[in-house]
Amino acid sequence: MKSRDISLAACSYSHVLEIISNKWTALVIYSLENGTIRYGEIQRRIEGISQKMLTQTLRQLERDGLVSRKVTPSVPPIVEYALTPLGDSLIPCMKMLKDWAADHYSEVGKAREAYDTSGAEPVVR
Amino acid sequence: MKSRDISLAACSYSHVLEIISNKWTALVIYSLENGTIRYGEIQRRIEGISQKMLTQTLRQLERDGLVSRKVTPSVPPIVEYALTPLGDSLIPCMKMLKDWAADHYSEVGKAREAYDTSGAEPVVR
DNA sequence: CTCCTTACGCACCTTCGGGTGCGTTACCGA
DNA sequence: TCGGTAACGCACCCGAAGGTGCGTAAGGAG
Numbered sequence: 113m114k115s116r117d118i119s120l121a122a123c124s125y126s127h128v129l130e131i132i133s134n135k136w137t138a139l140v141i142y143s144l145e146n147g148t149i150r151y152g153e154i155q156r157r158i159e160g161i162s163q164k165m166l167t168q169t170l171r172q173l174e175r176d177g178l179v180s181r182k183v184t185p186s187v188p189p190i191v192e193y194a195l196t197p198l199g200d201s202l203i204p205c206m207k208m209l210k211d212w213a214a215d216h217y218s219e220v221g222k223a224r225e226a227y228d229t230s231g232a233e234p235v236v237r
Numbered sequence: 238m239k240s241r242d243i244s245l246a247a248c249s250y251s252h253v254l255e256i257i258s259n260k261w262t263a264l265v266i267y268s269l270e271n272g273t274i275r276y277g278e279i280q281r282r283i284e285g286i287s288q289k290m291l292t293q294t295l296r297q298l299e300r301d302g303l304v305s306r307k308v309t310p311s312v313p314p315i316v317e318y319a320l321t322p323l324g325d326s327l328i329p330c331m332k333m334l335k336d337w338a339a340d341h342y343s344e345v346g347k348a349r350e351a352y353d354t355s356g357a358e359p360v361v362r
Numbered sequence: 363c364t365c366c367t368t369a370c371g372c373a374c375c376t377t378c379g380g381g382t383g384c385g386t387t388a389c390c391g392a
Numbered sequence: 393t394c395g396g397t398a399a400c401g402c403a404c405c406c407g408a409a410g411g412t413g414c415g416t417a418a419g420g421a422g
Contacts, residue, residue, distance in 0.1 A: 150368090150369095151368075151369055151370085152367095152368065152369075155369095163369075163370070164370090164371090164372095166369095167369075167370060167371085183369095186368095187367090187368085188366095188367050188368035188369075189368055189369060189370085190368080190369090191368080191369060191370085
């Protein structure tokens with residue numbers, strides 16, 4: 113009987129998720145893991161991301177102080193992105209999530225299959 | 238030059254986020270942390286969650302094998318929820334996220350403020 | 363002279379997660 | 393007799409996240 117009320121706004125979980133739960137955010141961070149990289153290169157690395165989505169995601173990360181952006185005004189322009197120390201500090205967390213998935217995601221798959229084949233009430237989807 | 242392409246579908250990050258990135262999921266797991274608990278009690282604990290959302294969230298977690306559901310058919314019915322071992326294994330990950338937020342979220346707030354007040358290009362929102 | 367390139371901005375459209383509100387079963391206390 | 397209670401299901405609505413496609417600058421390659 114420790115915890116009483118949990119509020120959405122006050123919960124730290126929600127704050128992190130707000131930052132990294134967007135569709136492409138995690139992949140972008142992942143692609144920056146090994147150091148500075150150009151815009152176009154990121155796009156080539158991440159399969160299926162559109163230019164708009166990549167730009168949007170990077171802007172958001174920049175605003176949140178997780179990545180830095182360096183523009184070299186030439187033509188064509190060169191824009192390089194890198195993780196800030198703050199961004200770096202997130203890496204271990206994401207690694208942990210990744211490892212969890214690597215270890216347990218197959219169980220989730222099985223659970224889903226079992227749930228779906230047994231005539232249990234279907235989840236909305 | 239290790240990693241080449243990153244695909245959304247193949248990336249483990251995405252799998253975890255698929256599971257825990259819903260609005261209420263983290264809070265529900267959080268409320269189950271200390272053991273078995275009834276539906277109504279969960280709702281009372283989590284500020285602002287609607288019945289539909291709670292049911293939906295629990296169904297999803299059950300389908301994913303993270304929580305178990307035990308129904309005692311009385312009137313009114315008693316439905317109890319608890320974390321499965323699989324669900325339990327997620328707790329450390331979520332704690333880590335929570336700790337990261339506790340340690341660094343203020344920096345994110347500052348970064349945002351700085352970004353917004355300096356006349357940088359506004360993120361869409 | 364024309365096309366290709368980089369790193370975007372902008373307008374539009376679709377999808378889906380989330381929210382609101384109402385109905386339901388069957389018992390129990392006032 | 394009537395309302396309250398627990399744990400939902402169902403129908404409908406809304407807004408935001410995400411996707412598609414087009415325009416753009418200025419220089420270098422052909």
